Amino acid sequence: MSEALEPRIGRLLSQSYGVWQRLTYADLADRGFPEVRPSHSPVFRHIDEGGTRIVDLAERAGITKQSMTYLVRQLEGKGLAEIREDPADGRARLVALTGRGEAASQALVESSLALETRFASQLGNAKLESLRTVLAELQGWNFGEED
Amino acid sequence: MSEALEPRIGRLLSQSYGVWQRLTYADLADRGFPEVRPSHSPVFRHIDEGGTRIVDLAERAGITKQSMTYLVRQLEGKGLAEIREDPADGRARLVALTGRGEAASQALVESSLALETRFASQLGNAKLESLRTVLAELQGWNFGEED
DNA sequence: GATAATAGACAGAATGTCTGTCTAATGGCA
DNA sequence: TGCCATTAGACAGACATTCTGTCTATTATC
Numbered sequence: 001m002s003e004a005l006e007p008r009i010g011r012l013l014s015q016s017y018g019v020w021q022r023l024t025y026a027d028l029a030d031r032g033f034p035e036v037r038p039s040h041s042p043v044f045r046h047i048d049e050g051g052t053r054i055v056d057l058a059e060r061a062g063i064t065k066q067s068m069t070y071l072v073r074q075l076e077g078k079g080l081a082e083i084r085e086d087p088a089d090g091r092a093r094l095v096a097l098t099g100r101g102e103a104a105s106q107a108l109v110e111s112s113l114a115l116e117t118r119f120a121s122q123l124g125n126a127k128l129e130s131l132r133t134v135l136a137e138l139q140g141w142n143f144g145e146e147d
Numbered sequence: 148m149s150e151a152l153e154p155r156i157g158r159l160l161s162q163s164y165g166v167w168q169r170l171t172y173a174d175l176a177d178r179g180f181p182e183v184r185p186s187h188s189p190v191f192r193h194i195d196e197g198g199t200r201i202v203d204l205a206e207r208a209g210i211t212k213q214s215m216t217y218l219v220r221q222l223e224g225k226g227l228a229e230i231r232e233d234p235a236d237g238r239a240r241l242v243a244l245t246g247r248g249e250a251a252s253q254a255l256v257e258s259s260l261a262l263e264t265r266f267a268s269q270l271g272n273a274k275l276e277s278l279r280t281v282l283a284e285l286q287g288w289n290f291g292e293e294d
Numbered sequence: 295g296a297t298a299a300t301a302g303a304c305a306g307a308a309t310g311t312c313t314g315t316c317t318a319a320t321g322g323c324a
Numbered sequence: 325t326g327c328c329a330t331t332a333g334a335c336a337g338a339c340a341t342t343c344t345g346t347c348t349a350t351t352a353t354c
Contacts, residue, residue, distance in 0.1 A: 005279065008259045009266070010167055011192070012282035017164040019289045020157050039310060045158070055332055065333065067311055074309095091319045091332040112155045119156070119285070127281050132152065134278045135159035137270055142166045186341060202301055212302065214342055221340095238301040238350045 020115065027111040033104045035078045043071050043081070043095075044105040051084060051094030080104055167262065174258040180251045182225045190218050190228070190242075191252040198231060198241030227251055 021038050028036055042061035046052065058068035072095050075081035080101035086092035097105060120128045168185050175183055189208035193199065205215035219242050222228035227248035233239035244252060267275045 005276070007279075007283070008256075009263055009275070009279060009282070010171055010188075010259050012279060012286060013160070013164040013167050014188075015289060016282045016285040017160040019285060020160050023288065024157055037309085041157075053332075063310095064312065066313085066335090069333075070310070086332090089320070089332075091317095093333075109155075112157050116156055123281070123284055127284070128156070129152070130277050131281045131285075132154075132156060132159060134270070134274050134281075135156075135163045136154070137274070138163040138166060138266070138278075139159060141170065142162060184340085200301075210341095211343065213304090213344085216302075217341075233301090236301075236351070238348095240302075 023115055024111050027114060028108055031107040031111060033107055036104050040071055040075060043075060044108055047095060047097060051096035053086065053092045053094060057095060075101065170262055171258050174261060175255055178254040178258060180254055183251050187218055187222060190222060191255055194242060194244060198243035200233065200239045200241060204242060
Protein backbone atom coordinates (compact mmCIF):
# COMPACT_ATOMS: atom_id res chain seq x y z
CA MET A 1 0.00 0.00 0.00
CA SER A 2 1.03 3.59 -0.47
CA GLU A 3 2.84 4.94 2.54
CA ALA A 4 1.51 8.28 3.74
CA LEU A 5 4.53 10.48 3.42
CA GLU A 6 5.06 13.58 5.46
CA PRO A 7 4.69 16.41 5.23
CA ARG A 8 1.49 16.94 3.30
CA ILE A 9 1.71 18.69 -0.04
CA GLY A 10 -0.90 21.24 1.00
CA ARG A 11 1.13 22.33 3.97
CA LEU A 12 4.28 22.51 1.88
CA LEU A 13 2.59 24.57 -0.79
CA SER A 14 1.15 26.93 1.77
CA GLN A 15 4.43 27.47 3.54
CA SER A 16 6.54 27.64 0.43
CA TYR A 17 4.19 30.18 -1.05
CA GLY A 18 4.47 32.21 2.12
CA VAL A 19 8.25 32.03 2.16
CA TRP A 20 8.55 32.92 -1.48
CA GLN A 21 6.19 35.83 -1.20
CA ARG A 22 7.86 37.21 1.90
CA LEU A 23 11.31 36.99 0.34
CA THR A 24 10.12 38.49 -2.92
CA TYR A 25 8.44 41.52 -1.39
CA ALA A 26 11.23 42.07 1.12
CA ASP A 27 13.64 42.22 -1.80
CA LEU A 28 11.31 44.52 -3.69
CA ALA A 29 11.21 46.80 -0.65
CA ASP A 30 15.01 46.79 -0.63
CA ARG A 31 14.91 47.88 -4.24
CA GLY A 32 12.95 50.95 -3.21
CA PHE A 33 9.34 49.85 -3.49
CA PRO A 34 8.16 48.98 0.02
CA GLU A 35 4.66 50.19 -0.80
CA VAL A 36 3.99 47.44 -3.32
CA ARG A 37 1.95 44.64 -1.77
CA PRO A 38 1.55 41.05 -2.96
CA SER A 39 -2.07 41.76 -3.82
CA HIS A 40 -0.91 44.24 -6.45
CA SER A 41 0.94 41.67 -8.43
CA PRO A 42 -1.96 40.69 -10.71
CA VAL A 43 -2.22 44.32 -11.76
CA PHE A 44 1.41 44.53 -12.76
CA ARG A 45 1.16 41.16 -14.38
CA HIS A 46 -1.83 41.90 -16.59
CA ILE A 47 -1.63 45.57 -17.41
CA ASP A 48 -0.84 46.55 -20.99
CA GLU A 49 1.50 49.21 -22.24
CA GLY A 50 -1.17 51.61 -23.44
CA GLY A 51 -3.51 51.10 -20.52
CA THR A 52 -6.09 48.48 -19.68
CA ARG A 53 -9.70 48.71 -18.58
CA ILE A 54 -10.60 47.64 -15.05
CA VAL A 55 -12.98 45.01 -16.30
CA ASP A 56 -10.28 43.42 -18.43
CA LEU A 57 -7.75 43.47 -15.62
CA ALA A 58 -10.32 41.88 -13.34
CA GLU A 59 -11.14 39.14 -15.79
CA ARG A 60 -7.49 38.34 -16.46
CA ALA A 61 -6.79 38.18 -12.75
CA GLY A 62 -9.89 36.17 -11.99
CA ILE A 63 -11.28 38.61 -9.43
CA THR A 64 -14.31 40.89 -9.43
CA LYS A 65 -14.34 44.36 -10.95
CA GLN A 66 -14.80 45.77 -7.48
CA SER A 67 -11.74 44.03 -6.12
CA MET A 68 -9.68 45.17 -9.06
CA THR A 69 -10.95 48.71 -8.58
CA TYR A 70 -9.78 48.52 -4.99
CA LEU A 71 -6.30 47.43 -6.04
CA VAL A 72 -6.02 49.97 -8.82
CA ARG A 73 -7.08 52.78 -6.54
CA GLN A 74 -4.42 51.76 -4.09
CA LEU A 75 -1.80 51.91 -6.81
CA GLU A 76 -3.18 55.25 -7.92
CA GLY A 77 -2.92 56.57 -4.38
CA LYS A 78 0.69 55.44 -4.21
CA GLY A 79 1.49 57.14 -7.49
CA LEU A 80 2.18 53.89 -9.29
CA ALA A 81 -0.79 53.92 -11.65
CA GLU A 82 -3.01 56.52 -13.20
CA ILE A 83 -6.52 56.32 -14.53
CA ARG A 84 -7.42 58.00 -17.79
CA GLU A 85 -10.58 58.29 -19.81
CA ASP A 86 -10.89 55.76 -22.57
CA PRO A 87 -11.20 57.77 -25.80
CA ALA A 88 -12.94 54.85 -27.45
CA ASP A 89 -15.60 54.25 -24.78
CA GLY A 90 -17.18 56.87 -22.57
CA ARG A 91 -18.05 54.33 -19.89
CA ALA A 92 -14.56 52.98 -19.54
CA ARG A 93 -11.37 54.18 -17.93
CA LEU A 94 -7.89 53.04 -18.82
CA VAL A 95 -5.51 52.08 -16.08
CA ALA A 96 -1.85 52.65 -16.91
CA LEU A 97 1.35 52.54 -14.92
CA THR A 98 3.17 55.77 -14.14
CA GLY A 99 6.91 56.03 -14.57
CA ARG A 100 7.38 54.91 -11.01
CA GLY A 101 4.83 52.17 -11.58
CA GLU A 102 6.82 50.90 -14.52
CA ALA A 103 9.94 50.98 -12.39
CA ALA A 104 8.17 48.98 -9.68
CA SER A 105 6.97 46.46 -12.21
CA GLN A 106 10.48 46.06 -13.53
CA ALA A 107 11.89 45.76 -10.02
CA LEU A 108 9.34 43.09 -9.18
CA VAL A 109 10.53 41.03 -12.12
CA GLU A 110 14.10 41.54 -10.97
CA SER A 111 13.26 40.46 -7.45
CA SER A 112 11.59 37.34 -8.77
CA LEU A 113 14.52 36.49 -10.99
CA ALA A 114 17.00 37.15 -8.20
CA LEU A 115 15.11 34.76 -5.96
CA GLU A 116 15.02 32.10 -8.64
CA THR A 117 18.72 32.55 -9.18
CA ARG A 118 19.36 32.18 -5.49
CA PHE A 119 17.24 29.07 -5.40
CA ALA A 120 19.06 27.64 -8.40
CA SER A 121 22.47 28.36 -6.97
CA GLN A 122 21.65 26.70 -3.68
CA LEU A 123 19.68 23.73 -4.86
CA GLY A 124 20.62 23.39 -8.48
CA ASN A 125 19.02 24.39 -11.70
CA ALA A 126 17.54 20.95 -12.15
CA LYS A 127 15.46 21.27 -9.00
CA LEU A 128 14.27 24.72 -9.95
CA GLU A 129 13.17 23.53 -13.35
CA SER A 130 11.54 20.42 -11.96
CA LEU A 131 9.61 22.64 -9.57
CA ARG A 132 8.50 24.83 -12.44
CA THR A 133 7.41 21.83 -14.46
CA VAL A 134 5.46 20.11 -11.73
CA LEU A 135 3.77 23.27 -10.54
CA ALA A 136 2.79 24.09 -14.10
CA GLU A 137 1.04 20.73 -14.33
CA LEU A 138 -0.69 21.35 -11.04
CA GLN A 139 -1.76 24.75 -12.27
CA GLY A 140 -3.55 23.01 -15.10
CA TRP A 141 -5.96 21.55 -12.58
CA ASN A 142 -7.40 24.99 -12.17
CA PHE A 143 -10.93 24.86 -13.54
CA GLY A 144 -12.62 28.10 -14.35
CA GLU A 145 -10.24 30.43 -12.59
CA GLU A 146 -7.53 32.58 -14.04
CA ASP A 147 -4.32 34.08 -12.77
CA MET B 148 23.41 34.30 -19.76
CA SER B 149 20.57 32.75 -17.87
CA GLU B 150 17.39 32.70 -19.89
CA ALA B 151 14.42 34.05 -18.01
CA LEU B 152 12.03 31.15 -18.06
CA GLU B 153 8.31 31.55 -17.84
CA PRO B 154 6.23 31.41 -15.86
CA ARG B 155 7.69 32.81 -12.68
CA ILE B 156 7.94 30.53 -9.69
CA GLY B 157 6.06 32.98 -7.52
CA ARG B 158 3.08 32.95 -9.80
CA LEU B 159 3.15 29.17 -10.04
CA LEU B 160 3.34 28.77 -6.29
CA SER B 161 0.48 31.18 -5.78
CA GLN B 162 -1.77 29.50 -8.29
CA SER B 163 -0.87 25.97 -7.33
CA TYR B 164 -1.52 26.77 -3.73
CA GLY B 165 -4.89 28.15 -4.67
CA VAL B 166 -5.78 25.14 -6.77
CA TRP B 167 -4.69 22.71 -4.12
CA GLN B 168 -6.53 24.49 -1.38
CA ARG B 169 -9.73 24.77 -3.39
CA LEU B 170 -9.67 21.09 -4.32
CA THR B 171 -8.86 20.03 -0.78
CA TYR B 172 -11.63 21.96 0.88
CA ALA B 173 -14.16 21.08 -1.81
CA ASP B 174 -13.41 17.43 -1.12
CA LEU B 175 -13.62 18.00 2.61
CA ALA B 176 -17.04 19.59 2.09
CA ASP B 177 -18.09 16.51 0.11
CA ARG B 178 -17.02 14.41 3.07
CA GLY B 179 -19.51 16.27 5.22
CA PHE B 180 -17.50 19.17 6.62
CA PRO B 181 -18.33 22.23 4.52
CA GLU B 182 -17.93 24.48 7.55
CA VAL B 183 -14.20 23.88 7.85
CA ARG B 184 -12.21 26.71 6.30
CA PRO B 185 -8.59 26.73 5.15
CA SER B 186 -7.72 29.12 7.95
CA HIS B 187 -8.66 26.43 10.47
CA SER B 188 -6.04 24.04 9.25
CA PRO B 189 -3.26 25.19 11.60
CA VAL B 190 -5.54 24.44 14.53
CA PHE B 191 -6.17 20.88 13.41
CA ARG B 192 -2.53 20.51 12.59
CA HIS B 193 -1.15 21.59 15.93
CA ILE B 194 -3.73 20.61 18.50
CA ASP B 195 -2.85 17.83 20.94
CA GLU B 196 -4.97 14.95 22.10
CA GLY B 197 -5.53 16.19 25.62
CA GLY B 198 -6.01 19.83 24.68
CA THR B 199 -3.66 22.68 23.94
CA ARG B 200 -3.43 26.24 25.22
CA ILE B 201 -4.19 29.07 22.82
CA VAL B 202 -0.77 30.56 23.28
CA ASP B 203 0.90 27.30 22.32
CA LEU B 204 -1.30 26.83 19.30
CA ALA B 205 -0.54 30.37 18.24
CA GLU B 206 3.17 29.91 18.61
CA ARG B 207 3.19 26.64 16.69
CA ALA B 208 1.15 28.20 13.91
CA GLY B 209 3.22 31.36 13.83
CA ILE B 210 0.30 33.71 14.36
CA THR B 211 -0.71 35.96 17.24
CA LYS B 212 -2.69 34.79 20.25
CA GLN B 213 -5.55 37.00 19.12
CA SER B 214 -5.70 35.46 15.68
CA MET B 215 -5.63 31.97 17.14
CA THR B 216 -8.39 32.93 19.57
CA TYR B 217 -10.46 34.04 16.60
CA LEU B 218 -9.98 30.71 14.84
CA VAL B 219 -10.60 28.64 17.93
CA ARG B 220 -13.78 30.52 18.71
CA GLN B 221 -14.99 29.85 15.19
CA LEU B 222 -14.39 26.15 15.65
CA GLU B 223 -16.11 26.30 19.00
CA GLY B 224 -19.12 27.97 17.43
CA LYS B 225 -19.28 25.24 14.80
CA GLY B 226 -19.13 22.53 17.44
CA LEU B 227 -15.74 21.29 16.31
CA ALA B 228 -13.73 22.36 19.34
CA GLU B 229 -14.38 23.03 22.98
CA ILE B 230 -12.57 25.18 25.50
CA ARG B 231 -11.96 23.91 29.00
CA GLU B 232 -10.27 25.32 32.04
CA ASP B 233 -6.69 24.26 32.45
CA PRO B 234 -6.52 22.48 35.83
CA ALA B 235 -2.82 23.26 36.06
CA ASP B 236 -3.02 27.01 35.37
CA GLY B 237 -5.86 29.31 36.29
CA ARG B 238 -4.98 31.78 33.54
CA ALA B 239 -5.03 29.25 30.78
CA ARG B 240 -7.71 27.43 28.84
CA LEU B 241 -7.29 24.19 26.98
CA VAL B 242 -8.61 23.87 23.48
CA ALA B 243 -9.62 20.36 22.45
CA LEU B 244 -11.46 18.89 19.49
CA THR B 245 -14.95 17.52 19.97
CA GLY B 246 -15.95 14.21 18.44
CA ARG B 247 -17.05 15.96 15.32
CA GLY B 248 -13.86 18.00 15.39
CA GLU B 249 -11.82 14.81 15.46
CA ALA B 250 -13.85 13.49 12.56
CA ALA B 251 -13.20 16.67 10.60
CA SER B 252 -9.51 16.46 11.33
CA GLN B 253 -9.45 12.88 10.12
CA ALA B 254 -11.45 13.78 7.00
CA LEU B 255 -9.05 16.60 6.24
CA VAL B 256 -6.16 14.15 6.27
CA GLU B 257 -8.14 11.86 4.00
CA SER B 258 -8.91 14.67 1.59
CA SER B 259 -5.25 15.58 1.46
CA LEU B 260 -4.20 12.01 0.84
CA ALA B 261 -6.87 11.54 -1.81
CA LEU B 262 -5.60 14.60 -3.63
CA GLU B 263 -2.02 13.40 -3.45
CA THR B 264 -3.12 10.04 -4.77
CA ARG B 265 -4.93 11.71 -7.63
CA PHE B 266 -1.88 13.78 -8.40
CA ALA B 267 0.34 10.74 -8.29
CA SER B 268 -1.92 8.71 -10.56
CA GLN B 269 -2.08 11.45 -13.14
CA LEU B 270 1.48 12.68 -13.12
CA GLY B 271 3.38 9.86 -11.54
CA ASN B 272 4.71 9.18 -8.11
CA ALA B 273 8.11 10.47 -9.06
CA LYS B 274 6.78 13.95 -9.76
CA LEU B 275 4.82 14.01 -6.56
CA GLU B 276 7.86 13.05 -4.54
CA SER B 277 10.08 15.50 -6.37
CA LEU B 278 7.57 18.21 -5.57
CA ARG B 279 7.59 17.22 -1.92
CA THR B 280 11.36 17.24 -1.82
CA VAL B 281 11.85 20.57 -3.50
CA LEU B 282 9.13 22.31 -1.53
CA ALA B 283 10.60 20.96 1.68
CA GLU B 284 13.90 22.59 0.80
CA LEU B 285 12.17 25.81 0.00
CA GLN B 286 10.33 25.63 3.30
CA GLY B 287 13.71 25.63 5.01
CA TRP B 288 14.22 29.18 3.83
CA ASN B 289 11.62 30.24 6.30
CA PHE B 290 13.40 32.35 8.89
CA GLY B 291 11.65 33.00 12.12
CA GLU B 292 8.22 31.78 11.17
CA GLU B 293 6.58 28.51 12.00
CA ASP B 294 3.71 26.40 10.70
C1' DG C 295 4.77 39.15 50.18
C1' DA C 296 6.05 42.42 46.30
C1' DT C 297 6.98 42.40 41.57
C1' DA C 298 7.64 40.67 36.99
C1' DA C 299 5.98 37.60 33.55
C1' DT C 300 2.31 35.06 31.36
C1' DA C 301 -2.51 33.68 29.44
C1' DG C 302 -6.04 35.32 27.60
C1' DA C 303 -9.93 38.91 26.75
C1' DC C 304 -11.52 43.01 24.64
C1' DA C 305 -11.42 46.84 21.41
C1' DG C 306 -10.25 48.48 17.16
C1' DA C 307 -7.98 48.71 12.68
C1' DA C 308 -6.17 47.16 8.13
C1' DT C 309 -6.26 44.27 4.09
C1' DG C 310 -8.38 42.07 0.47
C1' DT C 311 -12.08 39.77 -1.01
C1' DC C 312 -17.12 39.36 -1.94
C1' DT C 313 -22.55 40.65 -3.28
C1' DG C 314 -25.94 43.88 -4.45
C1' DT C 315 -27.45 47.92 -6.50
C1' DC C 316 -27.09 51.98 -9.26
C1' DT C 317 -25.82 55.28 -13.27
C1' DA C 318 -24.03 56.32 -17.56
C1' DA C 319 -22.75 54.99 -21.96
C1' DT C 320 -22.76 51.85 -25.80
C1' DG C 321 -24.42 48.89 -29.45
C1' DG C 322 -27.85 46.12 -31.88
C1' DC C 323 -31.89 46.02 -34.20
C1' DA C 324 -36.74 46.85 -35.42
C1' DT D 325 -33.61 56.49 -35.59
C1' DG D 326 -35.04 55.56 -31.48
C1' DC D 327 -35.63 51.92 -27.97
C1' DC D 328 -33.63 48.38 -25.09
C1' DA D 329 -30.39 45.05 -23.54
C1' DT D 330 -25.63 44.99 -22.37
C1' DT D 331 -21.55 46.80 -20.51
C1' DA D 332 -18.14 49.68 -17.51
C1' DG D 333 -17.59 51.33 -13.54
C1' DA D 334 -19.05 53.58 -8.92
C1' DC D 335 -20.89 53.22 -4.41
C1' DA D 336 -22.38 50.92 -0.26
C1' DG D 337 -21.87 47.37 2.69
C1' DA D 338 -20.47 42.81 4.35
C1' DC D 339 -17.19 39.24 5.56
C1' DA D 340 -12.81 36.80 6.62
C1' DT D 341 -8.42 36.90 8.44
C1' DT D 342 -4.93 38.99 10.05
C1' DC D 343 -2.68 42.70 13.02
C1' DT D 344 -1.55 46.25 17.38
C1' DG D 345 -2.62 48.02 21.74
C1' DT D 346 -4.42 47.71 26.19
C1' DC D 347 -6.32 45.47 30.15
C1' DT D 348 -7.23 41.80 33.94
C1' DA D 349 -6.34 37.72 36.30
C1' DT D 350 -3.11 34.50 37.59
C1' DT D 351 1.32 32.50 38.29
C1' DA D 352 6.22 32.46 39.30
C1' DT D 353 10.38 34.59 41.20
C1' DC D 354 13.12 36.61 44.53
